Amino acid sequence: MHFLELQEIPVDQVRQPLSIDSKLENLILYNCEIDVNQYGHELARLFEENLVLPGVILRNHGVFCGMLSRRRFLEIFSRRYGPELFLKRPICILYEYAHTELLILPGNTKIVDAIQPSLERSPELLYEPIIVRLGENNERLLDIHHLLLSHTRIHELTTKLLHEQTQSKMLQTEKMASLGEMVAGVAHEILNPVNFICGNLEYLSAYGNDLLTVLQAYEAEFPSSPTIDALKKDLEFEFLLQDFPKILSSMEIGSERLRKIISALRSFSHMDETVKRPLDIHHCLENTLLILNSRIKNFITLVRNYGPLPQVSCFSGQVSQVFTNLIGNAIDALTEYATNADPSWQPQITITTQVLSSNDFSDRICVTIHDNGPGIPADIQTKIFETFFTTKPVGKGTGFGLAIARQIVVEKHGGELTLDSAPGMGCAFTVTLPWR
Numbered sequence: 001m002h003f004l005e006l007q008e009i010p011v012d013q014v015r016q017p018l019s020i021d022s023k024l025e026n027l028i029l030y031n032c033e034i035d036v037n038q039y040g041h042e043l044a045r046l047f048e049e050n051l052v053l054p055g056v057i058l059r060n061h062g063v064f065c066g067m068l069s070r071r072r073f074l075e076i077f078s079r080r081y082g083p084e085l086f087l088k089r090p091i092c093i094l095y096e097y098a099h100t101e102l103l104i105l106p107g108n109t110k111i112v113d114a115i116q117p118s119l120e121r122s123p124e125l126l127y128e129p130i131i132v133r134l135g136e137n138n139e140r141l142l143d144i145h146h147l148l149l150s151h152t153r154i155h156e157l158t159t160k161l162l163h164e165q166t167q168s169k170m171l172q173t174e175k176m177a178s179l180g181e182m183v184a185g186v187a188h189e190i191l192n193p194v195n196f197i198c199g200n201l202e203y204l205s206a207y208g209n210d211l212l213t214v215l216q217a218y219e220a221e222f223p224s225s226p227t228i229d230a231l232k233k234d235l236e237f238e239f240l241l242q243d244f245p246k247i248l249s250s251m252e253i254g255s256e257r258l259r260k261i262i263s264a265l266r267s268f269s270h271m272d273e274t275v276k277r278p279l280d281i282h283h284c285l286e287n288t289l290l291i292l293n294s295r296i297k298n299f300i301t302l303v304r305n306y307g308p309l310p311q312v313s314c315f316s317g318q319v320s321q322v323f324t325n326l327i328g329n330a331i332d333a334l335t336e337y338a339t340n341a342d343p344s345w346q347p348q349i350t351i352t353t354q355v356l357s358s359n360d361f362s363d364r365i366c367v368t369i370h371d372n373g374p375g376i377p378a379d380i381q382t383k384i385f386e387t388f389f390t391t392k393p394v395g396k397g398t399g400f401g402l403a404i405a406r407q408i409v410v411e412k413h414g415g416e417l418t419l420d421s422a423p424g425m426g427c428a429f430t431v432t433l434p435w436r
Helices: 040-049 070-077 082-084 091-098 111-119 144-221 228-233 237-268 281-291 316-338 403-411
Strands: 002-004 032-033 055-060 063-069 105-106 130-135 140-144 277-279 301-306 312-314 348-353 364-371 416-421 425-436
Touching: 002 364, 032 040, 040 070, 055 070, 055 091, 055 140, 063 070, 063 091, 063 140, 063 228, 070 082, 070 091, 070 403, 082 144, 091 316, 111 144, 130 301, 140 144, 144 281, 237 281, 277 281, 277 316, 281 316, 281 348, 301 416, 312 348, 316 348, 316 403, 316 425, 403 416, 403 425
Parallel strands: 032 055, 105 130, 301 348
Antiparallel strands: 002 032, 055 063, 130 140, 277 312, 348 364, 364 425, 416 425
């Protein structure tokens, strides 16, 4: 008695759309079984009636005991006296003579992972079917031709994806370089009049004080007149004397803040640096927070746990971009979470810096950016650094931010970028960089 569950279905209707993560269980698998206590002519009839069958699963009273391929079967029966020896005898006798080493793989094995063990077999076994185990005592056969064809298609998909990623990365790099040049140019143009204002505020303050001194001298030398008293009242002269220094002080504060913003933009625009330079990480963080201040102000509480740090040899513009991406993502997460959060909840970003104290990492510093938002689900944490992957709505996220940040930290600086997150516990990204 034999069991045959092989359907004549066109290949294109059976095969599922392939992806890089496709598994063996997604391919065409043959389910043809026969008991080894049956006679050889039953096995011959199976192969004769099913010309595409690559082999059969052998069972002994329902228990898996091996596999015999069509190729091996035809090879033995083509030899002298092959049919006379095995057709009228139990299949178990044929299998003792014909069995070869089997390759058994779980059904959840990725196609790209199955290629290597299948090709590492000896040349005489290279085209033997692979046994795919879907469960306990549930085996199927996979034709090696189907495996190789599927791997070729996956390779084509991977090549296409890599090409798209390369093109997108080149476009992104070109955009960032153009943006850096534009920002640097604009910052330079703004800095000139700002320096002019800042430089003259000191003189303006001195001139104002001199004029007030002259006025006070006039008041001491000449008695007041009704006309001057009326004019002083109309001009609110007493308030003017008190407010004039405050205006000058506000202008100095505003112009100095503008100079800091321009300095931060110039630092951020150095994306195309080719030489590493010493960088004050705290200064870099403050510049980043200054640029993002409009999104933080009056909404998010900032906590700075800054420890003493040495200067770090790095590409300052690229490191600024890493901090901008990480803090910007934290702001986005908190902003989105705030729409449905408890009214008593206060969004907060904590930035911690320190030198790693471990003997193995004493030459490294780390910066941790932690938010108290909803956290990142465990099932997508392994994907967040992948190019094009984003949890943001269409049109709001490109999927480049974290991928570029990781590339800058790991590939450009030999550091590490790690994630620590749990639902309800917020999200913490840690940037580790060598400082010498």
